[in-house]
Structure formats: C-alpha cells, structure tokens
Amino acid sequence: MDTYTVLLADDEEEVIKAIRRKINWEGLGFSVIGFANNGVKALEMVEEFQPDVVLTDIKMPYMDGMELAKRIKAEFTTTKILFLTGFDEFEYAKEAVHLEVEEYILKPVNSTELINVFTQLKIKLDQEISEKRNAAVLQKYYMDSLPFLQANFYSTLIEGRLREEEIPRYLSNYQISFEGPFYCCLVVHTSSSQVPENMNPLLLAASVQKQAREHLGEKWQAKCFSYLENTVLIAQLQSKNEVPELTDECDRFCRYARRIIGAVVTVGIGQVCERLTGLSQSYSSAREAVSYRVIYGVSRAINMKEIAPHEISKPDGTPDTELFSLFGMIRLNSKEDIVGAVKRYMKHISCPAQSLQQYHIALMDLISALYRFAVNNDIDVPDFAGNIRNLYLRLLDLEPEALLAWLIGICLLFRETLISARSKSTQSFVFKAKEYVGSHYSDEEFSLDNICEILGVSNSYFSTVFKKETGNSFIGYLTEYRMDRASRMLIETNEKSYIIAKNVGYTDPNYFSYVFKRRFGVSPSKYRMEHGSCEK
Incomplete structure (x- = not known):
C-alpha cells in the first residue's frame, strides 16, 4: 500500500496540533512530513519535499493560502490542495475553482469530516498511480506507441x-x-x-x-x-x-x-x-x-x-569508432580508461593487415582530429602551435612505443585541461553570483530566477553547482548575507528596524523580524541591545 505525504500549513499552532492528534494518519495511508506557520515557509517546504497533499489555511502571514495554491499548481501540478477556511471565507474560497482545490474544510476542524476527506483522497491518489503503474496499460502503450x-x-x-x-x-x-x-x-x-x-x-x-x-x-x-x-x-x-x-x-x-x-x-x-x-x-x-x-x-x-560550453560534439572528420571512443574517454573517464582507449586505438591503426600508406593516412587523420579537438575546446598544446606538417613528419619517425607514449601524454593533457576549464567555469559564475548579491541584496525583487536569467543558465544547474561550490543554497546564501548586513546596521547605525529591513530587501518588517530571529535566535531589537546600540 502506498503512503502519501502531507504538509500542514496554518498560523494557528493549536489547529495544527489538533489535526495531528485527532487523525490516525498512518491508518489512513498518509504521513505528515511537517508543518508551516506561514505561506512563505510552506512554499519553501513544498519545493524541498514535494508533498503529495498540502492542507492549508487561507489566512496566513507573508503569503495567504490562495497565493500559495497558485504557486503550487504552477510548479507542482500533481500536488493535491485542501483548504481550511472560516465560515466567512467559504464563499470567497469556492470562487477560486480554477485552482482545482480538492476540498474546502470549514473551521473548527471536525475529525470525522477530515477522516472522510482523506479517505476519499487516498482512493483518488491510488487510482491515479495505479493507472501509471498498470502493467496492461503500459504494455498496450508500448506496443501501440x-x-x-x-x-x-x-x-x-x-x-x-x-x-x-x-x-x-x-x-x-x-x-x-x-x-x-x-x-x-x-x-x-x-x-x-x-x-x-x-x-x-x-x-x-x-x-x-x-x-x-x-x-x-x-x-x-x-x-x-x-x-x-x-x-x-x-x-x-x-x-x-x-x-x-x-x-x-x-x-x-x-x-x-x-x-x-x-x-x-x-x-x-x-x-x-x-x-x-x-x-x-x-x-x-x-x-x-x-x-x-x-x-x-x-x-x-x-x-x-x-x-561544457566548449565541449559540444562536433564532427571529427573520421569514421573510426576507436577514435570517437577515445575522445569520449578524455571528457569523462579516469586516466586508466584513457590509457586503455589509446592502446586500443594504436592497436587498430598499427595492425599488420594495414599497408604503410594506410598507416600514414590514419596518422594524418589522428593529428587532424586531435588538432580540431584542441581548437574546439580551447586547449593550448605546444605540439600544435607550430607547423602541423613538421609534427606529422616527427611522429612518422617514432617507434610504436614512443608514439603510444606521446599520444597518452597528449590525451591526459587534454583531460586535465578540460577538468580545469570546467572547474574555472563553475567557480566563475558562482563568484559572479556572489558579487551580484553584494550589490543587489537590497532589491526586494531579487531572486533565484533573476540571477539565473542574468547568468543565462537554468535554475537546476545553477542551484546544483552553487551548493556544491559553497555548501549552501543560493536562497540560503542570499538570506544569510542580508541578515549579516542587517546585524551590522543594527550595531553601527541608529536606523529603526523597519528602515533596516527595507535596506536589506524586506518590505514587511514583521517577516524581516521572523527571518532575523531564525538566523540569530533573537529579535532585531534584542540583538541591538545585546551587542551595543548607537542610539542615545
């Protein structure tokens, strides 16, 4: 039996406690992954955990349930949404039919009604997943694609x-x-x-x-x-x-x-x-x-x-499978794999069945392919800086073992250069992102989407690389930067908290206080008192 995840969102803690206490979630086939006391936190948790169901109040601070539902439906189309509403909100909530909300539950919460709602929702979720997993349906689709x-x-x-x-x-x-x-x-x-x-x-x-x-x-x-x-x-x-x-x-x-x-x-x-x-x-x-x-x-x-902006495949001018495999190894594999690929390639072009003329042609193809690979990937190799004809004549005189050693050295040099280029590329745009935060942290509209649009990369790739390089998500880094700036302003200036909040990108001073306390464990006013104030 499938177990589905539920996120509870309500700014009234007693309501959350009552819901968790009155319902046997496990018996209904659900598990509560957590709760949020405001819409912004709820959206953050949805992005992180992607719950199957969100049970949310309509009236919440920072982001109400209607806006939360719109954001969820836009980005997580399969997540089911249930609204908790007061009697005076019910008619208003029903008008939002385009949000495709599963159910409207009137406060105060009735455990029997909740159980019935989640029982029916479990049946619906089971049916949807059953359709996706049904072997007969999949077999028919596979045969009739x-x-x-x-x-x-x-x-x-x-x-x-x-x-x-x-x-x-x-x-x-x-x-x-x-x-x-x-x-x-x-x-x-x-x-x-x-x-x-x-x-x-x-x-x-x-x-x-x-x-x-x-x-x-x-x-x-x-x-x-x-x-x-x-x-x-x-x-x-x-x-x-x-x-x-x-x-x-x-x-x-x-x-x-x-x-x-x-x-x-x-x-x-x-x-x-x-x-x-x-x-x-x-x-x-x-x-x-x-x-x-x-x-x-x-x-x-x-x-x-x-x-790898410089590594997009380009025709190498040769149909040789071993050469194509070798270039793939250079981009992705270990030194040992590259050495093995070089040996296989050398065995291919040096087989006794080939004539001397065929060997000369294969060597020219190899030099041409290596040269194009270096140019396409911005690799500076001294051997290719001079006259290519001289390089060809030099390699033509090498014994098989010497040519093998030369080719291994060139391929390993290519590999190290590509690794270094990838590292510099990621470090470069992480540095640019940090630099941009330093000059735009006060902009209340500044977001992950903004920085990705500026850098010209997708959210998923940027988020992966930024976290790998810094150990923190971009939003986490931006929030910490803003809070650190705010803490300095509290100590070094006489400005009121709401002014400081605006200066670090928060239009809602209450939400600013909430985030500040989450970062430092105390409110902005108490932080100022504990660390010394410029106010007289």
Missing part, C-alpha cells in the same frame, strides 16, 4: 541521413508539423539497473515515455519516439533564451518520474539548431550530456551547453 513511419522519419532525421531538400516531402506525406523556428533534441535515459520490484524494465521505460510526452510534449510541441533504448524528444522553441526554462522543466520531470513511478531518469539537452538538418548535431550533444550523469548524478536534467 508512435506510428512506424513517423518514428522511422524522426530516427533518420537525428541520424543525419536526410538531405534538406528531401525533408518537406516526408513532412507532407507523414502529416508532421515542424514550425520551430528553433529545435532542440532531448534524450531521456531510464536506468535499467534501478527498477522498482516486480516491474519489467521495458514497461518502466514505456511509462517514462508516456509521462515525458504528457509533461513536455504539449508546451514544447515535442515529437516523442524511441531510439536506441532511450526516449528522444525533438522540442520546438520560439527563442534560444527558452533553453534554461526547458532545462528546469526537464529537471522537474526527472524528480517527478522518480517519485511517482520509481524510475531513475536522466534527461540530456542538446544544442539548439535552426534547421531540421542540424538535429543530428543536437542529438549527438544531448546523448553526450546524458553520459555526464557519471559526474553530475542521475534523476536530473543535464544541459550540454551549461556544463
């Missing part, structure tokens, strides 16, 4: 096997609409090693594909199909600036998939292109982004442009 001709066209498109002049004919024959004007490939990878008990991996992947179509397909006019054991979506964008928003939505989808159907999902976001023929490049970079889950973790979206 996208029509063969459309799926085959999409696959051919991302493989780069269509000429531009051929595409309009296929679009017309298969009744496919691509309006763009920009396109982006998403690769949705479902782990086959982390599968819920008694669940067939193929059915789980089909469920993920169905949910991806529902959550991402409509807004982004995405074409969804299966390809090489992954789900691929071709999203359509109005502007390149929409990519951070797309990344955040994909990130929320990954967490949703894990919470609702138990799937471990990673979404790779490829580079944006303006022509359908560019989708092969976009798909290649999206697939590469998925491979970065070994570095950035699973159950999240990974945007190739964000994590």
Whole structure:
C-alpha cells in the first residue's frame, strides 16, 4: 500500500496540533512530513519535499493560502490542495475553482469530516498511480506507441541521413508539423539497473515515455519516439533564451518520474539548431550530456551547453569508432580508461593487415582530429602551435612505443585541461553570483530566477553547482548575507528596524523580524541591545 505525504500549513499552532492528534494518519495511508506557520515557509517546504497533499489555511502571514495554491499548481501540478477556511471565507474560497482545490474544510476542524476527506483522497491518489503503474496499460502503450513511419522519419532525421531538400516531402506525406523556428533534441535515459520490484524494465521505460510526452510534449510541441533504448524528444522553441526554462522543466520531470513511478531518469539537452538538418548535431550533444550523469548524478536534467560550453560534439572528420571512443574517454573517464582507449586505438591503426600508406593516412587523420579537438575546446598544446606538417613528419619517425607514449601524454593533457576549464567555469559564475548579491541584496525583487536569467543558465544547474561550490543554497546564501548586513546596521547605525529591513530587501518588517530571529535566535531589537546600540 502506498503512503502519501502531507504538509500542514496554518498560523494557528493549536489547529495544527489538533489535526495531528485527532487523525490516525498512518491508518489512513498518509504521513505528515511537517508543518508551516506561514505561506512563505510552506512554499519553501513544498519545493524541498514535494508533498503529495498540502492542507492549508487561507489566512496566513507573508503569503495567504490562495497565493500559495497558485504557486503550487504552477510548479507542482500533481500536488493535491485542501483548504481550511472560516465560515466567512467559504464563499470567497469556492470562487477560486480554477485552482482545482480538492476540498474546502470549514473551521473548527471536525475529525470525522477530515477522516472522510482523506479517505476519499487516498482512493483518488491510488487510482491515479495505479493507472501509471498498470502493467496492461503500459504494455498496450508500448506496443501501440508512435506510428512506424513517423518514428522511422524522426530516427533518420537525428541520424543525419536526410538531405534538406528531401525533408518537406516526408513532412507532407507523414502529416508532421515542424514550425520551430528553433529545435532542440532531448534524450531521456531510464536506468535499467534501478527498477522498482516486480516491474519489467521495458514497461518502466514505456511509462517514462508516456509521462515525458504528457509533461513536455504539449508546451514544447515535442515529437516523442524511441531510439536506441532511450526516449528522444525533438522540442520546438520560439527563442534560444527558452533553453534554461526547458532545462528546469526537464529537471522537474526527472524528480517527478522518480517519485511517482520509481524510475531513475536522466534527461540530456542538446544544442539548439535552426534547421531540421542540424538535429543530428543536437542529438549527438544531448546523448553526450546524458553520459555526464557519471559526474553530475542521475534523476536530473543535464544541459550540454551549461556544463561544457566548449565541449559540444562536433564532427571529427573520421569514421573510426576507436577514435570517437577515445575522445569520449578524455571528457569523462579516469586516466586508466584513457590509457586503455589509446592502446586500443594504436592497436587498430598499427595492425599488420594495414599497408604503410594506410598507416600514414590514419596518422594524418589522428593529428587532424586531435588538432580540431584542441581548437574546439580551447586547449593550448605546444605540439600544435607550430607547423602541423613538421609534427606529422616527427611522429612518422617514432617507434610504436614512443608514439603510444606521446599520444597518452597528449590525451591526459587534454583531460586535465578540460577538468580545469570546467572547474574555472563553475567557480566563475558562482563568484559572479556572489558579487551580484553584494550589490543587489537590497532589491526586494531579487531572486533565484533573476540571477539565473542574468547568468543565462537554468535554475537546476545553477542551484546544483552553487551548493556544491559553497555548501549552501543560493536562497540560503542570499538570506544569510542580508541578515549579516542587517546585524551590522543594527550595531553601527541608529536606523529603526523597519528602515533596516527595507535596506536589506524586506518590505514587511514583521517577516524581516521572523527571518532575523531564525538566523540569530533573537529579535532585531534584542540583538541591538545585546551587542551595543548607537542610539542615545
């Protein structure tokens, strides 16, 4: 039996205590994850825990229940909302039908009514999840997914096997609409090693594909199909600036998939292109982004442009599989893996079946590919700074063991340079974010969305990197910075608390006091008394 999580939100502590005391939550199939005494705190807890149900009062400080419900429905569409209302608020609350609230419960709270409400809600939640997990439904969807001709066209498109002049004919024959004007490939990878008990991996992947179509397909006019054991979506964008928003939505989808159907999902976001023929490049970079889950973790979206702006896949000018594998190793793997890949490549080009001329051509291909890789990734290598012809002649004279040692050294140098570049890139925008906080902390509208828009990255990626680099969330850092500035102002100036609150970005002095006390354990006035005041 599934157990669902509940968040209680009410500024009257006695009401919360009564609800927790009177209801046998476990017996009803629910668990209370916590409670909030104001709307702002409730929203913070929803973002952190993503509860299945929120039972909230309408009248609360800092953010009322109506606004809280709007925010929850906008960002967490599957969360159920129940309103606690006074009699005089009931008619007003009923008018908010567009919020899709499950139930309105009149105060004072009646335990029998609450039990009935949550009993019915449990049945509804069970039915919804049962539909998502029902093996027969998933099997039918898996067998009857996208029509063969459309799926085959999409696959051919991302493989780069269509000429531009051929595409309009296929679009017309298969009744496919691509309006763009920009396109982006998403690769949705479902782990086959982390599968819920008694669940067939193929059915789980089909469920993920169905949910991806529902959550991402409509807004982004995405074409969804299966390809090489992954789900691929071709999203359509109005502007390149929409990519951070797309990344955040994909990130929320990954967490949703894990919470609702138990799937471990990673979404790779490829580079944006303006022509359908560019989708092969976009798909290649999206697939590469998925491979970065070994570095950035699973159950999240990974945007190739964000994590490695200079590492987006580009054609290497050679069909050699071992060379392609080697470059993949340089980006992602350990020194030992790279050494092994170099040895396999050298064995490939030095096999006895090759003629001397074939060996010379392979060596030229290798130097060209290494040179392009270095240029594309802004890697400065002394060997490539001079005349490439001289380098080729020098390598041509090397014995196999010496050439092997040279190639290993170059590849390891590439690896270290990329690692250093990624580290500097993340440190750079964390530094910029801190610097921006220092000059804009007094702006009451300043938020996580603002800083991500300024830096041009998605919320999910920025939040992950900022916490990794600083040990704190961005909102936590901003709040602490504001509180530290406020504490200094309390000691060093004669300004009233409400003036100081405004100076550090808080228009509501009561909420400022609440946050200050949470940070320092005492109110602003008491803090000033304890640490010395400039007032006479």
